[in-house]
Amino acid sequence: MQIEKSQDIELGGMKVSSVAHIAVAVPDLEKAMSFYHDRFGAKISAPTENTAQGVRIAFAEFSNTKIELLQPLKKVSPVGRFIERNPSGGIHHICFSTEDAESAHSTAEANGLRPLQMPEQGVHGHPLFFLHPKETFGALIEIEESG
Numbered sequence: 001m002q003i004e005k006s007q008d009i010e011l012g013g014m015k016v017s018s019v020a021h022i023a024v025a026v027p028d029l030e031k032a033m034s035f036y037h038d039r040f041g042a043k044i045s046a047p048t049e050n051t052a053q054g055v056r057i058a059f060a061e062f063s064n065t066k067i068e069l070l071q072p073l074k075k076v077s078p079v080g081r082f083i084e085r086n087p088s089g090g091i092h093h094i095c096f097s098t099e100d101a102e103s104a105h106s107t108a109e110a111n112g113l114r115p116l117q118m119p120e121q122g123v124h125g126h127p128l129f130f131l132h133p134k135e136t137f138g139a140l141i142e143i144e145e146s147g
């Protein structure tokens with residue numbers, strides 16, 4: 001199968017332009033922040049909390065994308081359960097940028113993908129939603145509006 005290189009990648013009809021971040025769930029945010037800073041020279045953002053999602057978040061910034069470090073605030077949360085299964089941490093999701101989350105959401109549904117929620121405001125104030133990994137080759141995918 002030939003895949004054409006293009007600026008805008010068509011994913012099931014969704015227009016995504018880049019990988020916004022790759023998220024890694026970690027048991028200890030401060031240790032992970034030091035690791036990305038000390039070992040890779042990444043600029044690290046100040047940690048924030050998303051109590052609704054039950055996570056503390058910091059970003060390790062690279063020239064072409066970011067690593068989103070996620071530490072669960074409680075055991076009973078999506079990231080908490082992930083850490084229970086993967087105590088030393090692991091890749092949690094990949095986030096793609098889109099210009100229009102509403103449109104990406106309806107296009108995803110129309111193409112047999114399974115959005116896990118309606119687009120909702122993320123920690124950075126941009127609408128986002130996740131796609132169920134069953135239809136995405138096992139990878140949890142986040143689609144976030146850029147801006």
Ligand code: CO
Binds near residue numbers: 023068093095
């Ligand atoms: Co994310």
